[in-house]
Amino acid sequence: MEKLTEKEKELIRVSWESLGKDKVPHGVIMFSRLFELEPALLNLFHYNTNCGTIQDCLSSPEFLDHVTKVMLVIDxxxxxxxxxxTLEDFLLNLGKKHQAVGVNTQSFAVVGESLLYMLQCSLGQGYTAPLRQAWLNMYTIVVAAMSRGWAKNGEHKTD
Ligand code: HEM
Incomplete structure (x- = not known):
């Protein structure tokens, strides 16, 4: 696993804390952006609630539960x-689960772009080039582990 510099860790910790305790509204900004960039992802949420439009989906409790889960993983x-x-096994497993529900690894990169978009909206002036790079580096490490799990699950299915 790649390592982050002490400066990058500091930038990530301070900015994450500055978003406040309730991260869900920031997660909603992130997922609104994700669905703008890749609307087909809406179809992967098979909740009882009608997820026909982005607004229906974003306001459904099950969907907000998923947003909460995503923010907890980032946390x-x-x-x-x-x-x-130490999160490797958890992230491998998470990647496997997403392979099973039909998420492609390319979509993880779009989630990363949406995460940066959310940080830009939420941090305003605090969103600097080094901060962007620090978050990108961390997200790349997380997604690399999820993608390894995703690939393992894929292999398993074709055995
Ligand atoms: C590409 C965008 C994504 C889509 C379409 C997606 C979709 C889903 C779906 C359909 C489920 C199963 C239903 C549910 O638990 O709500 C799920 C579970 C979950 N997702 Fe995602 N997901 C995405 C990205 C992510 C990311 C980036 C993270 C965290 C970094 C994440 C974290 C989780 C967690 C923690 C669960 C629960 C897994 C469990 O049941 O043990 N998801 N996701």
């Missing part, structure tokens, strides 16, 4: 910046 990564490898 776990931010809390483990010194030892991200």
């Amino acid at each position: 776990a990564a931010v809390s483990h910046l010194d030892n991200l490898h």
Whole structure:
């Protein structure tokens, strides 16, 4: 696993904390952007609620639960910046689960772009080039582990 510099860790920790305790509204900004960039992802959420339009989906409790889960994973990564490898098994498993529900690894990159978009909206002037790079580096580590799990699950299915 790649390592982050101490400066990058500091930028990530301080900016994440500055978003406040309730991360869900920031997650909603992130997913609104994701669906703008890749509307087909809406179809992967097979909840009872009608997820026909972006607005229907974004306001459904099940969907907000998923947003909460995503923010908790990011929160776990931010809390483990010194030892991200301890999340490896969890992230492998998460990648496997997403392979099973039909998410492509290319979409993980679009999630990354949406995460940066959310940070830009939420941090305003605080969104600087080094901060952007720090988050991108962390997200790349998380997604690399998820993608390894995704690939393992894919292999399994074709055995
Ligand atoms: C490409 C965009 C994504 C789509 C379309 C997607 C879709 C889904 C779906 C359909 C489920 C199963 C239903 C549910 O639990 O709500 C799920 C579960 C989950 N997702 Fe995602 N997801 C995406 C990205 C992510 C990302 C980036 C993370 C975290 C970094 C994440 C974290 C989770 C977690 C923690 C679960 C619960 C897994 C479990 O049941 O153990 N998802 N996702």
